[in-house]
Amino acid sequence: MSDIGLPEWPQYDERERAGLIRALEQGQWWRMGGGEVDAFEREFAEHEGARHALAVTNGTHALELALQVLGVGEGDEVVVPAFTFISSSQAAQRLGAVAVPVDVDPETYCIDVAAAERAVGPRTRAIMPVHMAGQIADMDGLAKLSADSGVPLVQDAAHAQGARWNGRRVGEFGSVAAYSFQNGKLMTAGEGGAVTFPDRESYEEAFLRHSCGRPREDRGYRHRTSGSNFRLNEFSAAVLRAQLSRVDEQADTRERRAPLLARLLAEIPGVVPQGRDPRADRVPHYMAMFRVPGLAGERRDALVDDLVSRGVPAFVVFRAIYRTDAFWETGAPDATVDELAARCPNADALSADGVWLHHRTLLAAEEQIHRVAEIVAAAVADATARQGTAK
Template sequence: MDGIPSQPLEFPEWPQFDDTERAGLVRALEQGQWWRMGGGEVDAFEREFAEYHGADHALAVTNGTHALELSLEVLGVGPGTEVIVPAFTFISSSQAVQRLGAVAIPVDVDLETYCIDVAAVAEAITPRTRAIMPVHMAGQFADMDALVKLSADADVPVIQDAAHAHGARWQGQRVGELGSIAAFSFQNGKLMTAGEGGAVTFPTTEQYESGFLRHSCGRPRGDRGYFHRTSGSNFRLNEFSASILRAQLARLDGQIMTRQQRWPVLARLLNEIPGVLPQATDSRADRNPRYMAMFRVPGLSEQSRNELVDRLIEGGLPAFAVFRAIYRCSGFWEVGTPDMSVDQIAARCPNTEAIYQDGIWLHHRTLLGTEEQMHLVTQIIADALAAL
């Protein structure tokens, strides 16, 4: 087909690793204690991750979904409460709410940045609202200035879903410096990974201590009498994963620098393709780690978008359809849903309706390629779109 280069595009593989990870695994193995209560890797990773993100405290957990669930639980989310989430996001954002017995309230997102619409959040706040959960989509910060003000005015805390935002900055401030809890993911495709894993950063010692208890079955440090002080679950990260994450964190800055250099080139070239709109960048988000290279083809049907993704994959690109609107997933409706129909929510979320049908993303390893490859990527997209 048109658009397939004469030589296959060879982007850097993901995950990336070297002898640093190998040494870490051996270090964890030979310390003789493989869980966090006896070893030192998890403790060291938490200190390093907190410092890197400007947070007072970090708590490593089993995965990003558990990071969200734990964050919500620390803020008292449970039966009888509501949490406002973006309608366009990976479904863990809503499932973490629902698994605690609370109701997830989807609201629309901005048509250009794909992040939560603050005006829609304001309209959705009720006396039952216990938290607002913006997602920093693909590394692009949600409007934290407006969200912080709304949070203060409404007396409703923010939880940052920062699963895509390792190393991101908003007007010079790191994720942990914005005064709210933030949840991160280390799933296999994320910007740093141990296959699975997650972390929560806390702005206060009180929240951190509550999180620590709840991530360890409510059991205090050093407990020998099984005094389970709170409810909770076992969300403890193991020592082997932590040793890998320490190595991943050490090379994150260099990878972010490369992606920040490549995205402006790719975005400019995508803008030159008729009908293609790359995800917009808010200038206040002065460091975007670029978890995904996202773009839309407005007016494309969902079926045509899926055909386009297939053509891009055939052309050698690691391409994917974007997330479905969460309210258009049957799993969303199993428990903890608002008293509205799919159509009623969709009518309130026109931007989400558009994005989930005509949006595409490329894996961030694309942006670890060369500048020349950005031109080849664009040519493949242009040719595939023309072939439709």
């Protein structure tokens, strides 16, 4: 594998080291006795414009907890984009609900509002927009849909720390939002997650449920509600506080580099970069995504392998959720794979020919961005030539 000198990820410095020592030396490593998780929750809520934040074990648990607080359970339906990481649907399915996939916008790759509206029915308990690659979904249209239907939104903001839509942060839309701090995310402690809430009541219920239904000061094991152990530990919170201190600076760098990379990729024959809604006035760019419509399936996979061998941190994009075995294990709609694919042509095509580059690419210097584009151009040309020979 070639090394073209791109920045490493995760990134850390003395801030993380100091935080870990601080957590170690406080003598309490559990959130109920220490101070790091509490401090991180306050700082993260402020950063995202939310009234309250609850730190949890990971982004999947964040989604599951958010849905549970909204009362999602057996027999309910949750509308999710067909193009997303499987946790979006599994969070609903693990609660006994049915995940209903809908198509995505062909430019932004976020949930299509009209498709979501068509999917809302009498059993719909939540609509889950995913802010794909940090590009916030159409929150204007979704807010109207939520108000008209009475169905609440649960924002999957795993990719969207620091994102803004018409000047509003994720926590300022009056809906619950779930975040991930897994190793590849924009800020990370290896694993971790958070849920933000617009009101105290929801936050307090979530706190109970994330701690086995046990109140904060309980000494008699008086578990008030069902729940599980989704508590974050003090060491992870200390690292996340340090990560949060640089997340805006990194987002600013990616915002400066992203237009250059998108322009260079768009100049490559056969390459179509992810679009951007002009109302998204700050995109933190979890991924640099593009499509190669002429190269799908195994040919796309071979292209990604070639890019990796040339030193570009490339990945295939998420598989449409209905094209995974996991989706059909429980809580699947009464439809076939082919029927769902016909309803979701954009998601189906994107999952077959999409490519994403790790966001550390966009932390590189401009000359490295040009080098990445040159490598993509060469790899796509070679892949296209091989396809032509195969015919």
